Amino acid sequence: MKLIRYGAVGAEKPGLIAADGTIRSLSPVIGDIGPDQLAPESLRALAGLDTSALPVVEGDVRYGVPVAGIREVVAIGLNYKQHAIEAGMKIPTEPMIFSKAVASLSGANDDILLYRGSETTDWEVELGIVIGRDCDHVSQEEALNYVAGYVNVNDVSERTWQIDRGGQFFKGKSAKSFCPVGPWLVTADEVGDPQKLGLRLTVNGETMQDGNTSDMIFPVAEIISCVSHHLPLRAGDLIITGTPAGVGMGFNPRKYLKAGDVVEQEVDGLGVQRHQVVSHSK
Structure with a gap:
């Protein structure tokens, strides 16, 4: 699974790269991709999503740092x-x-x-x-x-x-x-x-x-x-x-x-x- 955060600096939104190469928004599912979403059980839940049901992100996007709240x-x-x-x-x-x-x-x-x-x-x-x-x-x-x-x-x-x-x-x-x-x-x-x-x-x-x-x-x-x-x-x-x-x-x-x-x-x-x-x- 390829997880991303996309959008303007300081206003990034969570998403993923679907198997067909499209960018899909994870905003309907999670608020961001940070420490709470990185636990094994959380990643399994995201991997189990039907990505075809997630909104497609159109156009060119800026890729932000793919993890929010990095501490070290x-x-x-x-x-x-x-x-x-x-x-x-x-x-x-x-x-x-x-x-x-x-x-x-x-x-x-x-x-x-x-x-x-x-x-x-x-x-x-x-x-x-x-x-x-x-x-x-x-x-x-x-x-x-x-x-x-x-x-x-x-x-x-x-x-x-x-x-x-x-x-x-x-x-x-x-x-x-x-x-x-x-x-x-x-x-x-x-x-x-x-x-x-x-x-x-x-x-x-x-x-x-x-x-x-x-x-x-x-x-x-x-x-x-x-x-x-x-x-x-x-x-x-x-x-x-x-x-x-x-x-x-x-x-x-x-x-x-x-x-x-x-x-x-x-x-x-x-x-x-x-x-x-x-x-x-x-």
């Missing part, structure tokens, strides 16, 4: 071996955990904003995990049972702020528009094995990243288990799982985003994002 954005760094190598950093022996501000969340086709003073804004296509129920000190064997679904995420990063300005990942990762999510939340049953997904990203049509989640150093189940031993996870929390090689920082000479660029990215089965890069001086 937890990120994993250096989780692909080749990315760690291109970054010139040691292969980690346990997941590197940091956070992004919830304020960085944006929709799948919203603009990526270049902030005043930013000269090294970079891209990172990633697999995102959406937690479906409270998750605290779970084992790797149990971990996938806590997943509501998966999303396509770009962990946009301002490298100078991240690396050279006091070593604070948070301030290089948390600007407005620095965490586009979507277009869909695809439920775990439809995704299947999360360690067999291709990830690709282009800038102005040029392929920059082309990886696969099979190359993760720490797989999804281990990430969830590890994070849950350090902080309690709640329904709706988002974990982003690291990026494959091909980020701008890894090129020689380095490549970074500039106003006018177009970024497109895809994760197998999770839809495509497309962003215009624009200057943002406020």
Whole structure:
């Protein structure tokens, strides 16, 4: 099942992508897609709906963040071996955990904003995990049972702020528009094995990243288990799982985003994002 939230910023409505590819409104059934709708029993109820009876959403729509009320954005760094190598950093022996501000969340086709003073804004296509129920000190064997679904995420990063300005990942990762999510939340049953997904990203049509989640150093189940031993996870929390090689920082000479660029990215089965890069001086 592919769940969406569509409409203007701050006024998104719940919906889904039906088997025939049409967008169907879930407004007659639920008020939104948030933590309460991500529990297993709630997802089963939505999956059992007769989608042909739901209203069709006509015309072009804006895809918002597919989950409302995200409380935490937890990120994993250096989780692909080749990315760690291109970054010139040691292969980690346990997941590197940091956070992004919830304020960085944006929709799948919203603009990526270049902030005043930013000269090294970079891209990172990633697999995102959406937690479906409270998750605290779970084992790797149990971990996938806590997943509501998966999303396509770009962990946009301002490298100078991240690396050279006091070593604070948070301030290089948390600007407005620095965490586009979507277009869909695809439920775990439809995704299947999360360690067999291709990830690709282009800038102005040029392929920059082309990886696969099979190359993760720490797989999804281990990430969830590890994070849950350090902080309690709640329904709706988002974990982003690291990026494959091909980020701008890894090129020689380095490549970074500039106003006018177009970024497109895809994760197998999770839809495509497309962003215009624009200057943002406020």
